[in-house]
Structure formats: C-alpha cells, structure tokens
Amino acid sequence: MTYQRWTLRTENTSYTVRLSPDGPWAELDVWGPLGVETGPSALDWSHRTHFITPADAAPAEYLPYGLRPFNGAELVAAGADRGVWWDFAGxxxxxxxLRxxxxxxxxxxxxxxxxETVPGTDVILRWTEHTAREELRLERxxxxxxxxxxxxxxxxxxxxxxxxQEFQRTQLDLTRGTFTIGSTQGVPxxxxxxxxxxxxxxxxxxYGIALEWPGNWHITAEAxxxxxxxVRAGRVPHEGAVTLAPGTTLTTPRLACAFSPDGLDGLSRVWHRYERRLAGDRLHRTRKVLYNSWEATGFDVDAAGQLELAKVxxxxxxxxxxxxxxWFTGRGDDTGGLGDWYPDPVAFPQGFDRFIGEVRGLGLDFGLWVEPEAxxxxxxxxxxxxxxxxxxxxxxARLVRNQLLLDLGRPDVQDFVIGTLDRLLGTYDIGYLKWDMNRPPTERGRPGDLDAEHVAGYLRVLDHLRTAHPDVTVEGCAGGGGRIDHATLARTDVVWPSDNTAPLDRLSIQHGFLHAHAPHTMSSWVTDAPGVFDPRPRSLAFRFVNAMCGVLGIGADLRAWTPEQxxxxxxxxxxxxxxxEVIHHGEARLLGSPADPTCGVQYDAGDRTVVAALSTGRLDGAPLVPGRPDxxxxxxxxxxxxxxxxxxxTTYGGAHLLHYGLPFVWSRDHDADLVVLTRE
Structure with a gap:
C-alpha cells in the first residue's frame, strides 16, 4: 500500500511520520537512531479492533475526540456538538x-x-496550531x-x-493503565x-519529553x-476550557522530544546540549562565584552587616x-513591603548607591533579590x-506566605513590573537579578484564559530584561525549583533548584536535576544548613564539591567561620x-546515584576530565581491618x-578507568574529592 511518509533527521536520530492508511490522521512510523526508517515500523498494529475504533489502536501523533473516543484524545472541542471529525488538508x-x-x-x-528539528541536538520540537471559523470551546x-x-x-x-525536596528521581513500571503528573499551581x-x-x-x-510551559500542565502516559x-502532554487551562474566537489561532506550548540509545545517562546529555543551545550567546558568559546573604542575615539587612559579609x-x-x-522599605519580616521596591533608608543611611559602590570597591559584582509578582x-x-x-x-483575599499575587496577565501590571525593574537597574549598578516567586495563584477572579495570560506577562518581562539589560545576569527562582522549564531556561542564566542546601539532601536534588537540566543552569550554594531529610553530617569539602557540580555559590554566615574554614x-x-569551563560546557555523565556508597559526576571537555566524587555510605574500616578503596x-x-x-x-590507562575506575579512600574527615585528569 502506498501512503505519504515524512522523515525528520537530527544529528543522530530519525523520526518518521506517515499518513495512516486507516484514517485521516498522522501516525508515528519509526523513531530511533539514523537509518531506523529503513524497514517495517515497530509500531505497526494488527488492524483488528474489537470494541475500539482503528484510531484508538493507532500510534497516532494527534487525534481529536470524535475520531478517537475511547483511549484518550489530544483535542476536545465543542461547538454545536462535542467532538471533532477532520480530514487531511495537506x-x-x-x-x-514539517506542518x-x-x-x-x-x-x-x-x-x-x-x-521542527533543533540544529546541533537530537531534539525535535512539536506543537499544534488551532484556528476557528466560528467560536469554539476547547476543553482539551x-x-x-x-x-x-x-x-x-x-x-x-x-x-x-x-x-x-524537588527533583527526586523516581521510577515506575507501567504495563497497563494510566499515569499522570502535572500542576495546577500556575507554575510547573x-x-x-x-x-x-x-x-x-x-x-x-x-525516549524523553519536556514541556516548555511555566504554567499549569500535565503529562499523561497510557499503556x-x-x-x-x-504519552500526551500539554497545558491545562485554569478555567477548565478556553474559548477560541472566530478567526483566531491558539498555539500550544512546544513539546521537546528527545532520544538516546545510551539510556537515561545518554538522554541527560541530549537535554544538556539542548539547553546550551537555548542559552545562545549567553552560554559563554562566565557564571561568577556568588555569595548570597540570605542564610546569614535573613530579613535583618543593613549596610554594615552586608559589607562585613562582602569583605569576607x-x-x-x-x-x-x-x-x-x-533590603526594601517595610520588609522587617515576611508580612510587609512587597510591591514597594525602594531601598530602606534606615538600613542604608548613606544611600543604596554608596553601599553598592563599597561592595564593588571590594572587587565584587552586585546582585539583588526581587519578587515582582508579589x-x-x-x-x-x-x-x-x-x-x-x-x-x-x-x-x-486568601494570604499565602502573608502575601497576595499580582495579576501579571494585565498589561498595566506588566508595565509596572517592567518600570520597577528598569528603575532599579537603571538607577543602581546592579549586575545580577534574582527573580523569586513564593506563592501560587489561588483565586483568579476575572474571566479569560488567565493561566496563559500570566505566563505571557511573565515571559514578556523576562524578554524585556534580556533586551533592555543584556549585561544583567538573571536567576530564576520560585520558592526553590517551583518554576523550571524550557521557557524559563531560555530567558534566564541560572535557576535555583531548591531552597534546601543541606549536603546529602542537596545531592539527591541535584542528581535528579542533572537528568533533565544542564550543569551551567544549576545554581548551588555551600551553607551550614543541617540535613532536613538526611541529617548525617558532611565535611566542608563535601559541601563544596557538591556545589561545584553546577554554578558555585556560598550562602553560609562567613563571619562565624574559623580562619581555617x-x-x-x-x-x-x-x-x-x-x-x-569544563563543568559548564563539557559533556556530563552521572556516575552512580546517592543510594550508592560513592557517586559522582564526570565532565569531559577537550583533553580534560573532571570528576566530582562524593561518599554517601559506610566506611570500609581501614586501616583497622582489611579494606579496599571505593x-x-x-x-x-x-x-x-x-x-x-x-x-x-598518577597516570591511568583509559581502559583501567573504564574497567576498574578511579579509587577513593574515604574517612570521616575525607568524604569528597575533585579529580582533574589530563589526557596525554
């Protein structure tokens, strides 16, 4: 049988779609390494359908309710009738x-x-565009x-x-049934x-997918x-449905689809390469070692105390x-001040400009925290x-964290936020902006597609920052890792994966994070925080090596550290x-997991290999009893x-490192190491 067939190729993969011989829909023919398109499809089905329709059994790329009534449809629309029956139009x-x-x-x-394929990667972007002749209600x-x-x-x-406790790598075997994850909190x-x-x-x-959407969403997998x-994925409207007006087009968020023959570890490198592509020219901007004052001072901010920390x-x-x-007026605790973004004259009696100048006089760039939506x-x-x-x-009005949320879907609110940030960045010598967000939307209030409007407002402000203040580094944060997706990562320089900075807790968070996201995006601090979920003590070296797996920061109260520390x-x-540079731009490989006695991350760039190794398990008892290095x-x-x-x-043969590995002799005082190998 002859049918239409199209193949998209990335650097190492092929993705072939065909027009189904069984109905008016597109279906996947093959997806895998280059050349996989030669031969019969592994998704071909028997064409016998009892109690279901052919569309319900087909590996369809996208189908509406109407054609696919039983096994889950991607599009549910209602006009006079609830359902869509379509024909192929070219x-x-x-x-x-491909369209x-x-x-x-x-x-x-x-x-x-x-x-759309993404050059230099093994990622294919997919999305849909819906255009109505008459008013339609889109329920999905x-x-x-x-x-x-x-x-x-x-x-x-x-x-x-x-x-x-974000980004915990979790696994499930799905042989029958449905599995769904998502969020209705207005952020991922x-x-x-x-x-x-x-x-x-x-x-x-x-095979991997990632949805580029910093609002409500779902991913649903069905066996x-x-x-x-x-697997179906997309945004979830806050109101349950969206009205599509005549002559208008609704464009869905992009879904990035990735493949690697090398399992989860190989898939992580596909995502890392894609996120380096998203960074564009900003990828090669040096991500500076930062110090953040929050864990040292909390709300007790004044010029003298901040300068003391800055000097150390x-x-x-x-x-x-x-x-x-x-840092701003009325912010003695979390009950006031948000929205009135002016430096507190009591905390900075000689002026905020003077304070920033003194920080810069120490050879430091200067950054500021804001929460523009609150x-x-x-x-x-x-x-x-x-x-x-x-x-x-x-x-x-319901308070969450003693605050309310601005309707960022309104153009006048967007203009206020843009004006506020322009004023701060234009008045003061600020090179770094940490954008936080600490409460989800609860009562939305006005009619409309408010989730999408808030997302559009958020992205408009970030796009303005990139254009109007291109030299300012932007960090994305939402009470930790509450808003991390490809739309945010394309517009920020780093993100904050979690408010939890305890060493073993953070190790688990970062292990999961690096499966999906690149090291150059991962801001990580060294602090004195005790463990929340895993309280076992770890050395200062452990905290540093762990934080060095991404973009290094420090958040401890350095005034309390000893000269030796x-x-x-x-x-x-x-x-x-x-x-x-090797960590941020090299190829990263996850070695083991936090459940293993020793785990780490390997980074390769040019002739250098950097290995961050961390001890999580029991010691081997040496030298009192016989023991071998991990x-x-x-x-x-x-x-x-x-x-x-x-x-x-020490010189190692490549085969030795591949077969036996790097040896580490751990002790109570030596629970982490950073090894740099140079290829000779």
Missing part, C-alpha cells in the same frame, strides 16, 4: 520542519501539527502525543518531590517537573490495550555579592491598586575557577589513551 515540508494540516469543515476548525488542547515502542511494558522515570510546581523519560524495560534506549505506550566573601574568592530579601496587603502598591491583585469579588573555602573556590568507573574515555592526575602524579 503537508508543508521545509529544512528540518501537517487537518480540517473539520462542519465545525470550522483547522488544526496544524507542527514539527494538548501539544502532542508521543508513541514509544515497547515489548514488555515501559519503565517511566520522572522527577517528583515537594518544596525543599515543586511536586513534579514537566519532564518524562520512557524506556523499554529497565535499561536500553531512552494501551495493544501494548503500546502513548571577597577574601575567599567570591566574584559576586547578592543581597537577598529584606504584593503585601499593607503596601502602598496594594492601597493604590487593589484591583491589580488576583481575587474574587465578595470573597475574602575560610582558608579551605578559598582553596576550593580557586580550584573551581580552574575547572568551571571506585567510580568512568565512561566515555578512550581505552588506549593515558590520563594523568597532576595532583597525585
């Missing part, structure tokens, strides 16, 4: 692009399935459906958790990341009756000093513009500066090459 192919159009002439709806409008061929059920890997949320990996069983090739795994931070090698919450009920802003706050007429910190900061087997090295550790003078 294809447009370009360099690395497949379908129309329902009765309903007056045109839907276009859009595909996912971005795409992703089909994965499996033989005996799927191993799903996702990132779950809660505030202070702390409970789940908008990311999913699918494997055929416990090992082998990995369908014929054994296929089909400069002495140990920090390059950037960030004043966190508490407002305190007692603020001047709230008194002047109570209508700017989300709320329902006749209902009490400060000297050790200075040595670690200096070592980090020597290798950060070892981390490295990966991706040339077996016949030699690698030299200049710190110890």
């Amino acid at each position: 294809a447009e192919e370009g360099e690395g692009t 497949l159009a379908f129309t329902d002439d009765v309903l007056g709806l045109r839907t276009v399935l859009c595909y 409008f996912d971005s795409a459906a992703v089909n994965v061929p499996v033989t005996a059920g799927a191993r799903l890997t996702y990132l779950a958790g809660q505030w202070s 949320g702390h409970a789940y990341a908008p990311w999913l990996a699918i494997q055929d069983g416990a090992a082998g090739a990995a 369908e009756p014929g054994g296929a795994i089909r 931070a400069a002495d140990i090698g920090a390059e950037l000093f960030v004043v966190d919450d508490g 407002v305190s009920p007692g603020s001047r802003l709230h008194a002047e513009h109570p209508d700017w706050v989300y709320g329902i007429d006749g209902r009490p 400060r000297a050790e910190a200075a040595r670690w900061v200096a070592r980090y500066k020597e290798v950060r 070892r981390l087997r490295l990966r991706g090295l040339e077996p016949t090459a030699h690698y030299r550790d200049a710190a110890t003078g």
